[in-house]
Amino acid sequence: MKLKQLCVAVSIASAAAFSTVSVAEVDPNLPTYERVGGISGNLSSIGSDTLNNLMTLWAEEFNKLYPNVNIQIQGAGSSTAPPAITEGTANLAPMSRAMRDTEVQTFEERHGYAPYAMPVAVDxxxxxxxxxxxxxxxxxxxxxxxxxxxxxxxxxxxxxxxxxxxxxxxxxxxxxxxxxxxxxxxxxxxxxxxxxxxxxxxxxxxxxxxxxxxxxxxxxxxxxxxxxxxxxxxxxxxxxxxxxxxxxxxxxxxxxxxxxxxxxxxRYLYVYINKNPNEDLDPLTREFVRMLYSKEGQGVVHRDGFVTLPNSIGQRVMGELGID
Known part of the structure; x- marks a missing residue:
């Protein structure tokens, strides 16, 4: 089953993958993030209020590595995320719930494929x-x-x-x-x-x-x-x-x-992105995703009071997104 379907197919109650996290606050198998060259530009995040602090802390962590990246964050509520990512006014669409079928359908009608749901933490x-x-x-x-x-x-x-x-x-x-x-x-x-x-x-x-x-x-x-x-x-x-x-x-x-x-x-917390299945992610979004599933990114999750994800989920997400 594709990880993007986790939002509707997996309940936290049966998510045995989190058993390692209950012992280790941050999975020691997570990779250490390594900075790459040539990353600059603008990222915009529109969506969940629950994720607002977490997105802000991730942005600060990312800016330490890439000071030439400008990240704008709005956190009015999860329902603001689907139209933002559908219309292209946001690169990142944090949500504290899964997208509804109607929201996915609207995106698909615009782009020809579904948005990609990344589970990023447990709340x-x-x-x-x-x-x-x-x-x-x-x-x-x-x-x-x-x-x-x-x-x-x-x-x-x-x-x-x-x-x-x-x-x-x-x-x-x-x-x-x-x-x-x-x-x-x-x-x-x-x-x-x-x-x-x-x-x-x-x-x-x-x-x-x-x-x-x-x-x-x-x-x-x-x-x-x-x-x-x-x-x-x-x-x-x-x-x-x-x-x-x-x-x-x-x-x-x-x-x-x-x-x-x-x-x-x-529950899972998500960040949705627009990933054309026939194209590579742009370098800026790619590196932000790599950071989310690193020791540094999940360390931010722990410090902000949420439950971290094991490396196995990060590897599945990055594999599906074509990120090395």
Whole structure:
């Protein structure tokens, strides 16, 4: 199976390839990036807010090697990536979800072939509460019953008070201040599909334009609960351990549990590129891709709080892209 199909065919829960990463934060088999000559020009990245920090750090790493390269980064949300790469206004299209069939079809109609999806890291979508909230953990049906109006994950009742989640004393009758990403966000779509079982969000959610503003909202509200990528965790919030089903074991959002598949809201992060299957990549994009799948590139992934990829995935990607 082509690696570009990983986005629809492989779940993190079955991705045994990450087992090496759970022990070694950066795979020692990854190559060391070696600078080449003649690289200059402009790169543009448009897409995911979740990947915005990571793209910025990668750009800084790349500029250390190639100071004559200008890299522009916009991170308004994953839904901005497909039109940007389709219309050619971006070379790099970071997304925290896979492209939808309609987005791929639009690209194919324009270019005659599909965009290429590069998995670049593993993220964990975290459920955040205020740092003073004592909750021990939540099940996905409970998460669904807090955030959704439809309870498609099987919850028996709408959850509107912290007491329904086992909190006592002053917490028992407190309601929720619910923070969510907005619909342009890939994280919004992922959470809807994976935590709400495809159901509908409650009308009472406070939609936010970015992941950091979700976390900030939870920080400022003692009753707050929200979700975003694990890379946005701060000292003002707690990450709630999650269980996939009622009665199941709670698992922390960490690299070991993402690698094993025990944490139920792990996902690939992608960077899409326009790769004509009959042509070589341009040198600038080629070298940026080589850096992503090097010790240096995956070291940036680890420092930014995400889970790194093993060398085997990098080698498969570069092999399919014709990169030596």
């Amino acid at each position: 964990m979508v975290a459920v955040y509460v205020n740092k003073d909230n004592p909750i021990k953990g939540m099940t996905l049906p409970e998460v669904d019953a807090v955030f959704s109006a439809t309870r498609r994950c099987g919850g028996s009742e709408d959850i509107t008070r912290w007491g329904q989640l086992g909190l006592t004393g002053a917490w028992s009758n407190r309601d929720f201040a619910i923070y969510s990403r907005n619909a342009v966000s890939g994280t919004y779509g992922f959470f809807k599909d994976s935590a709400l079982c495809g159901g509908d969000y409650k009308s009472s959610i406070n939609e936010q334009p970015g992941s950091s503003s979700v976390v900030q909202g939870v920080t400022e509200s003692i009753n707050g609960i929200g979700y975003s990528g694990i890379g946005y965790r701060t000292s003002g919030v707690r990450v709630v351990p999650l269980a996939a089903e009622d009665g199941g074991e709670y698992f922390e959002a960490n690299s070991e549990n993402a690698a094993s598949g025990d944490y139920p809201l792990a």
